[in-house]
Amino acid sequence: MEILAVACGSALAVVFAAAAVGKLRNRASYAAFVRALAAVEAVPRRWARACAAAVVAAEAAVPPLLAGQYATWHAGVAGFALAAGLLFAFTTVAAATVIRGAHVECRCFGAGGKPMGRLHVVRNGTLTLIAVLGAFATSGGRVEPAQVAVASAAGVVVGMTVIRIEDIEALFRSSTKERDDAVPGGRVGARGRVVRTRPGPHAGRDQATAGARRTAVERGWLGRPARHGGG
Template sequence: MNYFAYGVRGLLTAVFLIAVAGKTGRAGAFSAFADSLRPLAVVPGPAVRAVALATVAAEAAVGLALALPYTATTLAGLLGATALLAVFAVVIARSVGRGTTVRCRCFGRSTVPLGRPHVVRNGLLACLAGVGAAVVAAGPAGAPNPGMAAVVWCAGAVAGGLVTVLEDLVGLFRPVEPSVTE
């Protein structure tokens, strides 16, 4: 496995495990996530909770597979990440195209509605996961230096953490609305 694959693994491990923690880590978080799926009209009402549970379970499985140091689980995790992220991008694009306003519950709490940036984010992450899977499937590029592999994985994990708070970071650079005072 080459350094690119280690970096992608770190990034996606962080993204998926933070997503799971955001949807399950506090009281009411899972219900809020499940409720956010209803307006997307992807599944019938009674199945929404089961789909929400399956989504969280799939995200946890992908995060765990990417964290394990085995080539087979890495490849499975990268392929799972590619599929999940592509589905997320398509569902969000469909929602945006219909004009549906839904808060992003991708990583837990957010006041930002789902939009084109979410489609782009998930599409880019799906592409990274797909390229990572191709690199892993192509075979080893030589024995990596374990220390350097750890550094690259950690750098990827930091980048993944930043991806999960990108909305907040972008919000820091938006113009401030003038306050109206009398």
């Protein structure tokens, strides 16, 4: 189970390090985070700046604590507990924002976030479960260096995927739209199957009328030049 704690710790360390650095990289990013915190109405607006500072400080403390699990398991448990508490709060705020229908950009990683939606709720909820799982998996047992390397690499991959999840979703959404546009009269559904769009309420009548008109033209009933009597 200790190797699982290493993987979970690596993933969370990458995510929280990116979150803290993203907010502190310049004044604009930090100011955007403060405005977003006030907009989600998680705390009174007059407390938004102080709360933002506390959040960033807590995020910055998570990676060192998780790294400390290699020295003492108490540090690892403290890091997972702090991460789980922060992520649970983030999940709750994101869910409340989605339910209210408010248009608030996610500033978890600084500037450039997208409006909060179900993706952010699922992302934060999944990270919360990872933190809880890591805390329970921490036992202070010895792990071989090779196992640490593999578990850490796996955790870094998961962490980087979480950081870029918005871009990944946008890529899939764009790809699906292009495939839908390429299929006349339908769209691409699950597993790449073509789903035909439902015809309008008068589609059958319109098709029958068009067929009858085409037959009449072919037989010369329509479009035949009129005869004029000769002198």
